[in-house]
Amino acid sequence: MNDNMYMLILLAMLGSALLVVSFIVLQIRNQNKVLLQKRRLQEAELFHQKALLEAMITSQEAERKRIGMDLHDEVGVVLAALRMNMEKASADGGASSFPLQSFKTAIDRVMENVRHIAHSLSPRISGSFGFYDALHELTDVVNRSGNIVVEVRFPEQQQPVFADGQHAMALYRVLAELISNTMKHASATLIKIDVSLADNRLEIEYSDNGKGMALDNRQTKGMGLHNIESRLTMIGASWQVSTVPDGGYSMHISTPLK
Numbered sequence: 001m002n003d004n005m006y007m008l009i010l011l012a013m014l015g016s017a018l019l020v021v022s023f024i025v026l027q028i029r030n031q032n033k034v035l036l037q038k039r040r041l042q043e044a045e046l047f048h049q050k051a052l053l054e055a056m057i058t059s060q061e062a063e064r065k066r067i068g069m070d071l072h073d074e075v076g077v078v079l080a081a082l083r084m085n086m087e088k089a090s091a092d093g094g095a096s097s098f099p100l101q102s103f104k105t106a107i108d109r110v111m112e113n114v115r116h117i118a119h120s121l122s123p124r125i126s127g128s129f130g131f132y133d134a135l136h137e138l139t140d141v142v143n144r145s146g147n148i149v150v151e152v153r154f155p156e157q158q159q160p161v162f163a164d165g166q167h168a169m170a171l172y173r174v175l176a177e178l179i180s181n182t183m184k185h186a187s188a189t190l191i192k193i194d195v196s197l198a199d200n201r202l203e204i205e206y207s208d209n210g211k212g213m214a215l216d217n218r219q220t221k222g223m224g225l226h227n228i229e230s231r232l233t234m235i236g237a238s239w240q241v242s243t244v245p246d247g248g249y250s251m252h253i254s255t256p257l258k
Contacts, residue, residue: 142183174228178251190208205253213244
């Protein structure tokens, strides 16, 4: 009888030990699984951040290339023509078939081109203010092109106060990139930008009436969208895209002000 009792106690102890060991093993496996998932998420986040950084660098290099081309094509040609006219005037002893007004016109054209390039590099956003004015200037330039209409609506007598000038500049660059993408790819005739303020957040609704695209094909549209995403991530903004083929494109942006 005692032997049976000892055997039962021993079996119970062994069973309990097995249960404890099994529980510990399961806990370790679960912890390892959680750690593995965390590591994969961290690796995915690092990969994502690296992709955003590469997109930003690529975009900056493309911008530098564009500026160089603008200087060469717009300013260089006019200066070359101006130099030829001046050389001809000098060879003629001051008398030339090119009147002084032609020189003035050429110089004015150079000044306007340089002003345009400088504005594209650094719009007039001073500190945390000037976002509306800079955006108005940008859309006025686009509207004067006659190729597309941009309608902008701001809250009356309300100017957003950003935490810093970089925040406002990033949003300006995002909208400039969106407008550029629409003009290049969407075959649109109308862009609408609605800006509102609510609960210390700036809400922006951007939309066009272009040909749109499939959401799962967004990554095929080049670095423009990567650049937009990186800028919005940098300022802590959230965004949502809505687009379908032949159904236009829209992006809602929500960003904290302070």
